[in-house]
Amino acid sequence: MKTLQNSKAVKLIKKLIDDVNQNGIITNTVVEDLKALRPYTIEEQLPLLAKATRLSAEHIEEHETFAIPIPQDEPIEEGEEIQASESDPKESLHYFFCLIRDIDKKVNEEELREYVKALNEY
Numbered sequence: 001m002k003t004l005q006n007s008k009a010v011k012l013i014k015k016l017i018d019d020v021n022q023n024g025i026i027t028n029t030v031v032e033d034l035k036a037l038r039p040y041t042i043e044e045q046l047p048l049l050a051k052a053t054r055l056s057a058e059h060i061e062e063h064e065t066f067a068i069p070i071p072q073d074e075p076i077e078e079g080e081e082i083q084a085s086e087s088d089p090k091e092s093l094h095y096f097f098c099l100i101r102d103i104d105k106k107v108n109e110e111e112l113r114e115y116v117k118a119l120n121e122y
Helices: 007-023 027-043 047-063 089-101 106-121
Strands: none
Touching: 007 027, 007 089, 027 047, 047 089, 047 106, 089 106
């Protein structure tokens, strides 16, 4: 998968990462920035990023936090129950934004898909 190329989109992702890192999750700011980022993902035909930005904006708007844990590193065996690990919402959202920024790496794309799945199931 390719990364976002639009310079405004790249700056917006950097702003999201910096804001969450410095200030935590300020709901209205994060939601507005995610909504502003989504049209760039659609324009560049990146459906995974479009879905991730929409679902995360809706989730944060509704719950006023990011209650999705960071995906586990270990592969899940078939039939094994998935244990949700306790995760700091700020840390998880920061990681989520870093995945969006570096989506060109295969493992990041897979982890972003895990986030999208978790957001859908929440």
